[in-house]
Amino acid sequence: FQxxxxxxxxxxxxxxxxxxHYILTFPNGYGRQVNALNWSILTVPWIELGGxxxxxxxxxxxxxxxxxxxxxxxxxxxxRITAEIFSPNDKKPFCSIEGEWxxxxxxxxxxxxxxxxxxxxxxxxxxxxVRKLEDQDDFESRCLWKDVTYNLKIRDIDAAxxxxx
Numbered sequence: 001f002q003x004x005x006x007x008x009x010x011x012x013x014x015x016x017x018x019x020x021h022y023i024l025t026f027p028n029g030y031g032r033q034v035n036a037l038n039w040s041i042l043t044v045p046w047i048e049l050g051g052x053x054x055x056x057x058x059x060x061x062x063x064x065x066x067x068x069x070x071x072x073x074x075x076x077x078x079x080r081i082t083a084e085i086f087s088p089n090d091k092k093p094f095c096s097i098e099g100e101w102x103x104x105x106x107x108x109x110x111x112x113x114x115x116x117x118x119x120x121x122x123x124x125x126x127x128x129x130v131r132k133l134e135d136q137d138d139f140e141s142r143c144l145w146k147d148v149t150y151n152l153k154i155r156d157i158d159a160a161x162x163x164x165x
Contacts, residue, residue: 020059027051027068048078049101061088068101081105 099105
């Protein structure tokens with residue numbers, strides 16, 4: 001059993017303090033559930049990210065290539081990620097990263113230094129800030145998907161499906 005979601009999206013993150021704009025692509029999302037023991041017992045389903053992504057800053061020229069690795073059918077780990085970060089005009093990365101995107105990631109620098117890059121489990125949860133629905137443009141997420149969300153909340157799958165189309 002596998003559900004595959006594919007969205008060809010590009011995002012932009014702006015660092016206001018430096019007037020830098022980072023254009024990024026996103027991995028694919030998968031709904032997974034694997035049968036075990038001769039296909040007689042189903043495992044607990046999980047969401048998995050997979051595929052290649054990039055982050056680029058046109059102002060500085062810095063860029064990164066990121067790979068979200070899907071779990072192999074037998075063995076292996078879930079949520080693995082590897083990445084390489086490049087200086088402008090360089091073909092060799094100055095930093096390589098590996099680990100779990102929902103856990104700890106480790107950095108190895110071209111200087112030979114190794115360090116924890118980030119531990120997502122220790123990061124504080126920050127409440128997102130969004131504009132009121134009536135202040136959003138037609139294609140902002142909450143405005144665009146409001147009818148789908150509402151119908152899912154009231155468990156009207158047919159109406160949610162119709163709103164999605």
